[in-house]
Amino acid sequence: MNQLALSYLYLAFAIVSEVIGTTFLQKSEQFSRLVPTLLVGVFYAASFFLLSLALKNISLGVAxxxxxxxxxxxxxxxxxxxxxxxxxxxxxxxxxxxxxxVIVANVFSNTLSH
Structure with missing residues (x-):
């Protein structure tokens, strides 16, 4: 798998992790429930780590x-x-x-380098 494709895979997993973390944020009831609160931290940390890997080959604006x-x-x-x-x-x-x-910025902008 080439590096750019791998970076987009990291980005996809970063998105999924962030969405799961946000789902547990709702379940945490303003951080009053321990397990959902811990899962928020785990999934957000995973999301940011995976996003950082994606940024090796995808520009910040696009990612x-x-x-x-x-x-x-x-x-x-x-x-x-x-x-x-x-x-x-x-x-x-x-x-x-x-x-x-997002579509316009990614398809038509020369400012966001791919």
Whole structure:
């Protein structure tokens, strides 16, 4: 596997780790439950470590845009499916604009070097 592909794999695992950590953040009930609180720390630490590995071959702007954008979408989906939260039209449009922004920045910008 080439280094760039490996970096995107690290980024994917960083995103998944961050989303799991955020899910446990909800379950921690403002850090009042020990096990979910510890899992928040474990998954966030793993996420940042994996993100740092991804940054060896992916520029910071590209990696962070993907990490943030995909993380927001996955976290919103988990909120709806797991926690039975609802998203109104404004939330859906806002999330859509974030996704569109990530796509535009990655496809059309020369500032973010790949």
């Amino acid at each position: 962070y845009a993907i990490w943030g954008g995909v993380g927001i979408v996955l976290t919103a989906i988990i909120g709806v499916v797991v926690f039975r939260q609802t998203l109104d039209a404004g939330a859906l449009v806002g999330i859509g604009l974030i996704v569109a922004g």
